[in-house]
Amino acid sequence: MIRPFDLRDVPLAAQLENQGTPLNAELALTRKPRPLQSALASFFSLHNHGERTYVYRGAPADHAEKRAGLAQMWPRQGTNRGYLTFIAPALASEDNADEVWLLLLEHVGVEAAGIGLHHLIAEAPEDGPEVEVLRRAGFAVYLRQDILRLDSDQMHTPARSGGALRECEEADTWAIQQLYFNTAPRLAHLAEGVPQPGRSGVRGYVYYDEKGELAAYVEARRGPHGAWFNLLVHPDAEARATRIMDEALAELGAGWDKPIFCGVRRYQEWLRRPLESLGLEPFGASVLMVKHLVAHVAEPEWALAQRAALEVRAKVTTS
Numbered sequence: 001m002i003r004p005f006d007l008r009d010v011p012l013a014a015q016l017e018n019q020g021t022p023l024n025a026e027l028a029l030t031r032k033p034r035p036l037q038s039a040l041a042s043f044f045s046l047h048n049h050g051e052r053t054y055v056y057r058g059a060p061a062d063h064a065e066k067r068a069g070l071a072q073m074w075p076r077q078g079t080n081r082g083y084l085t086f087i088a089p090a091l092a093s094e095d096n097a098d099e100v101w102l103l104l105l106e107h108v109g110v111e112a113a114g115i116g117l118h119h120l121i122a123e124a125p126e127d128g129p130e131v132e133v134l135r136r137a138g139f140a141v142y143l144r145q146d147i148l149r150l151d152s153d154q155m156h157t158p159a160r161s162g163g164a165l166r167e168c169e170e171a172d173t174w175a176i177q178q179l180y181f182n183t184a185p186r187l188a189h190l191a192e193g194v195p196q197p198g199r200s201g202v203r204g205y206v207y208y209d210e211k212g213e214l215a216a217y218v219e220a221r222r223g224p225h226g227a228w229f230n231l232l233v234h235p236d237a238e239a240r241a242t243r244i245m246d247e248a249l250a251e252l253g254a255g256w257d258k259p260i261f262c263g264v265r266r267y268q269e270w271l272r273r274p275l276e277s278l279g280l281e282p283f284g285a286s287v288l289m290v291k292h293l294v295a296h297v298a299e300p301e302w303a304l305a306q307r308a309a310l311e312v313r314a315k316v317t318t319s
Helices: 007-016 025-031 037-043 097-114 130-136 170-183 186-192 235-252 266-276 300-316
Strands: 002-004 052-055 069-074 081-088 120-127 140-150 166-168 202-208 214-223 226-233 262-265 282-292
Touching: 002 097, 007 037, 007 052, 007 069, 007 140, 025 214, 025 226, 025 262, 037 069, 037 081, 037 140, 037 300, 052 097, 052 214, 069 097, 081 097, 081 282, 097 130, 120 130, 130 282, 140 186, 140 214, 166 235, 170 226, 186 282, 202 235, 214 235, 226 235, 226 266, 235 266
Parallel strands: 081 120, 226 262
Antiparallel strands: 002 052, 052 069, 069 081, 120 282, 140 262, 140 282, 166 202, 202 214, 214 226
């Protein structure tokens, strides 16, 4: 049986949170997964805060009374997307864990569709066994990214003032979205979504060129275990990419002492060279996978009903 988390599940969640798999690299590398804490926050806020948590306990009737699992999904506010953030147990931790995953993934998809979400997104290591299980659950790879890492003790402290990078404002939103549409391929739009400046826990920065056109948008997330950067740079600004990232790193301050990570989408693979020139090194690679929760309707219901009525009227007339 799978059901929403409640206080009866605290011991199980505490046990499983150290045996699971994070499905969002940005969150996992900056604040580490805390499934129990997230589950409690969502429970006491009546699901108005944090991830929604679903618990699986094998029923004695299916001889799986010892099997248990947990999955968490974050509905991104203001969008029709839900993001899987954590699932347990890990595939390598026990036999038949993939069966638990498939049950949980199916249930989360139904629940996500029930609250009006159209797409469910999960991130997994590019060469990991998680990809195949997610495929079996109806997910498809939409986007690939490389993850680069920089240790804080290897980061130089830029001595700059009056740099071109500044914190974004509401007036920058339109330019940021246009930069995204002109840079990212259409297939990527479903997996990552249009940038939303001001989203919780993230600071956005913009870089305008001499003509006053937006050349780059940078997102930075700081957490207790690390910092994460997302870069969106116009191809014409490739020569400025090193300077843009250098100024972004400076925003962390001289006292920053945690690892720094940067996600580089494969459609901007050329960014790796300027990032590596600043000391960032390959750390891993992941895929963003999407499951569509709604199907395209070729003919709306009202049209079908209207056609049926016409057919009935035609039969009556001919008789």
